Amino acid sequence: MSYLEPLAYPEPRYHGAEGEVNAVFRPADAPPDLSSPGGSTHYLATNESTGGEFGLYKVELAARSAGAKPHFHRAMSESFYVLSGELELYNGERWVTGRAGDFLYVPVGGLHGFKNATDEPMTMLMLFSPGAPREEYFERVAEMSQRGGEELKRFRHRHDSYFLEDFEPGPGGGGAA
Template identity: 35%
Template sequence: MSLPLILQPGEGRSVQIRTSTCTFKVTGKDTHNHFGLFEFVMAPETDGASPHIHKQLTEIFYVVEGHVELVLNQERIAAEAGALMLVPENTSHGFSNPGSVRAKLLIMFCPADSREQYFEGLAELTKDGRQPSQEELLDLMHRFDQYLPPEATDG
């Protein structure tokens, strides 16, 4: 059973992924797996997510503060607070903060499934500055409906 929820700023379970913090505001267990919402805060000059696709997941990104470079298919878009990117299934996307100030994104997932487990796994793989192998990253990605886009795997 889903329960009503109020989270104040700074509240919610968080994980640290290199210099970024991902806070799980709403997870699938809160919404019968219909929807999830995470707050993703990136330090200046931070890579976020390299281009990837989801086969069963729609993702929405909303820039709350700072300037973010959004990648949709192979196009790079400079986005500021108030910008939104809707990413349907099988669409290559990614994001980063190339700027000199921190950036904050809201990332929404439909269906939510257990998407937080991907971010928890990534936090564990990169803990204490560790660089995971390509094999470790691909294994984690594939367990949570995340794949390299076709252009990244071509010849």
């Protein structure tokens, strides 16, 4: 079979002849890497483990978890795939309800947010592309949110997270991450 038009694949980055044994397996029953009263996060594929290609995280949010208020990223896209339960997703214009199997892609610079507004837990996959060192953000955001003000704003910006409330008038914009 012949094809009329060439496809635009990225340039090869692997130049070996026979491939390598380098896959990484993570069993489904692996414990979360981060747990809190609001939920847990599994570091499935980090910036470090993918060489910066992407970051993939399984996030379990408890009932009525605040999630993240509207914000954007300057260096990475973010995608959400709902595995179970319901998740309120802000698509830049309005809040929509995501259910199992629903997907939201947010290009670089796109406004977005999320929260679990139900009385039931939910689970989702979050994908960042290209990868970024998000683990420190996940691990310290609750602590930094309690500090608030300029310290919270600097922490967010260090992690490519620009919350709309940080641009509102008033001392530090306030609010949770």
